[in-house]
Amino acid sequence: MSTPADSTVANPPRPPWWNEAVFYQIYPRSFADSNGDGIGDLGGIEDKLGYLELLGIDALWLSPVMRSPMADHGYDVSDPRDIDPLFGDLAAMDSLIESAHERGIKVTMDLVPNHTSNQHEWFKAALASAPGSVERSRYIFRDGKGENGTEPPNNWPSIFGGPAWTRVTEADGTPGQWYLHIFATEQPDLNWNNPEVFEDLAKTLRFWLGRGIDGFRIDVAHGMAKPDGLPDHDWELNELMRNSDDDPRFNNPTVHEIHRGIRKVMNEFPQAMTVGEIWVRDNERFGEYIRPDELHLGFNFRLAETEFSAESVRAAIDNSIAAVAAVGGTPTWTLSNHDVEREVTRYGGGDIGTQRARAMAMVELALPGAAFIYNGAELGLPNVELPENALQDPVWERSGHAERGRDGCRVPLPWEGAEPPFGFTTAATTWLPMPTEWSTLTVEAQIEDVDSMLSLYRSALELRASTPEISGSDIDWYGSPPGCLAFRRRGGLICALNTTDEPIALPGGKVLLTSAPLIDGQLPTNAAAWLI
Numbered sequence: 325m326s327t328p329a330d331s332t333v334a335n336p337p338r339p340p341w342w343n344e345a346v347f348y349q350i351y352p353r354s355f356a357d358s359n360g361d362g363i364g365d366l367g368g369i370e371d372k373l374g375y376l377e378l379l380g381i382d383a384l385w386l387s388p389v390m391r392s393p394m395a396d397h398g399y400d401v402s403d404p405r406d407i408d409p410l411f412g413d414l415a416a417m418d419s420l421i422e423s424a425h426e427r428g429i430k431v432t433m434d435l436v437p438n439h440t441s442n443q444h445e446w447f448k449a450a451l452a453s454a455p456g457s458v459e460r461s462r463y464i465f466r467d468g469k470g471e472n473g474t475e476p477p478n479n480w481p482s483i484f485g486g487p488a489w490t491r492v493t494e495a496d497g498t499p500g501q502w503y504l505h506i507f508a509t510e511q512p513d514l515n516w517n518n519p520e521v522f523e524d525l526a527k528t529l530r531f532w533l534g535r536g537i538d539g540f541r542i543d544v545a546h547g548m549a550k551p552d553g554l555p556d557h558d559w560e561l562n563e564l565m566r567n568s569d570d571d572p573r574f575n576n577p578t579v580h581e582i583h584r585g586i587r588k589v590m591n592e593f594p595q596a597m598t599v600g601e602i603w604v605r606d607n608e609r610f611g612e613y614i615r616p617d618e619l620h621l622g623f624n625f626r627l628a629e630t631e632f633s634a635e636s637v638r639a640a641i642d643n644s645i646a647a648v649a650a651v652g653g654t655p656t657w658t659l660s661n662h663d664v665e666r667e668v669t670r671y672g673g674g675d676i677g678t679q680r681a682r683a684m685a686m687v688e689l690a691l692p693g694a695a696f697i698y699n700g701a702e703l704g705l706p707n708v709e710l711p712e713n714a715l716q717d718p719v720w721e722r723s724g725h726a727e728r729g730r731d732g733c734r735v736p737l738p739w740e741g742a743e744p745p746f747g748f749t750t751a752a753t754t755w756l757p758m759p760t761e762w763s764t765l766t767v768e769a770q771i772e773d774v775d776s777m778l779s780l781y782r783s784a785l786e787l788r789a790s791t792p793e794i795s796g797s798d799i800d801w802y803g804s805p806p807g808c809l810a811f812r813r814r815g816g817l818i819c820a821l822n823t824t825d826e827p828i829a830l831p832g833g834k835v836l837l838t839s840a841p842l843i844d845g846q847l848p849t850n851a852a853a854w855l856i
């Protein structure tokens with residue numbers, strides 16, 4: 325017989341499911357279309373759950389599927405507690421959650437608390453109400469500067485280009501106040517000093533958690549709180565999805581109060597998690613977001629920003645681990661998402677880009693912590709150079725056509741067949757055009773080819789789930805020649821990466837998996853290996 329104390333020793337509490345989970349990010353417009361309108365939807369995702377199970381992922385992250393006029397493809401939410409008809413309805417979401425759970429796959433979804441759509445009932449009411457009204461106090465309305473208020477209230481730019489302020493026409497037809505939108509005009513920022521804003525978010529959290537959602541990816545988790553007085557700033561950097569740490573639009577200290585409030589609601593559902601989008605470079609400030617009473621996980625984008633060089637990759641890994649170590653948090657890893665160039669293209673494109681993306685997938689999946697795979701990465705899809713008339717990202721218009729925006733990484737996935745739309749839809753056209761060259765990259769073309777990117781991902785994920793040596797929350801670095809790196813998980817897995825122009829000798833051990841065939845027992849250039 326064992327005492328309770330004994331059984332604690334024998335069975336230490338299991339770490340939460342997200343600590344080592346592999347998340348698969350679905351950009352719903354682009355994954356699979358079930359109703360033949362050329363745009364992906366929830367039914368399409370449910371139809372492909374068998375594929376996702378075969379791939380071996382643990383959890384889905386769905387980019388926004390809530391009701392939205394789609395000015396920023398769902399990141400402009402007009403009703404956070406409903407599904408947009410483009411993607412289906414609440415019944416389709418319930419069905420997806422249930423079917424995913426039957427297959428052991430968790431479902432997490434995007435939550436957009438920094439702003440709403442300008443078509444949200446609150447914003448419509450704000451426009452119809454007078455300056456200083458309760459309705460306006462849910463957003464950030466200010467009088468303009470200069471004679472007759474013709475100048476914006478401060479000099480902040482929008483992340484998507486142009487000013488972060490838009491002037492409204494008052495109910496009597498006169499030019500009126502300005503409202504703040506850090507992103508597009510259609511995405512007014514909420515006023516997080518108004519308690520009603522948090523109360524509504526809490527309602528949204530409970531609404532989806534009660535329907536069985538396993539967690540949330542929190543959009544612009546370093547946003548929301550704004551500094552008192554909204555001071556002007558000396559702008560040196562205002563790039564898409566990048567900002568400096570002194571940017572007054574982000575990372576204001578009171579944001580942590582908001583995260584603590586969110587966590588209290590999440591604690592009512594202990595099996596559910598949050599992961600925040602946190603563009604904060606300073607590790608100490610980054611770590612603050614994942615203190616035990618705030619977010620469960622924080623996205624670290626260092627790997628997604630890093631060039632293919634062993635030194636840079638090692639620095640990114642060290643940095644990401646250090647960012648969470650101080651607060652005892654779990655590292656996260658990602659090579660790409662719907663906002664950045666796909667890794668095959670980022671690493672040089674063509675065969676070289678593909679070889680490097682294969683190697684980096686193995687590095688990512690060998691690391692301790694949670695990994696995020698962006699849909700299509702497992703097929704080795706490159707970014708697509710789309711014709712200008714196809715571009716839809718608001719960035720294209722707002723930047724005065726200076727920036728093409730993010731459409732190139734959002735092209736629909738190719739499933740089967742020899743020509744577009746490659747089984748993505750039964751419609752003749754897709755919301756973004758698909759390149760004819762993708763016939764070799766379809767799931768059908770790759771699934772039985774042992775040398776394909778898809779097979780590499782499947783093998784790596786299967787090994788990750790079944791190899792006892794792929795464990796331990798720390799890594800140790802091996803000494804390695806310039807241009808190479810090798811680390812060892814405490815459980816025993818060794819991962820080596822060669823970014824030089826020559827094959828290199830591998831550390832001793834049994835080879836489990838390589839991203840390219842070894843050459844006389846050596847690791848070729850642009851390749852990685854796992855050994856135990």
Ligand code: NOJ
Binds near residue numbers: 400
């Ligand atoms: C970050 C999201 O990832 C991006 O796609 C979106 O445009 C902005 N937040 C605004 O919500």
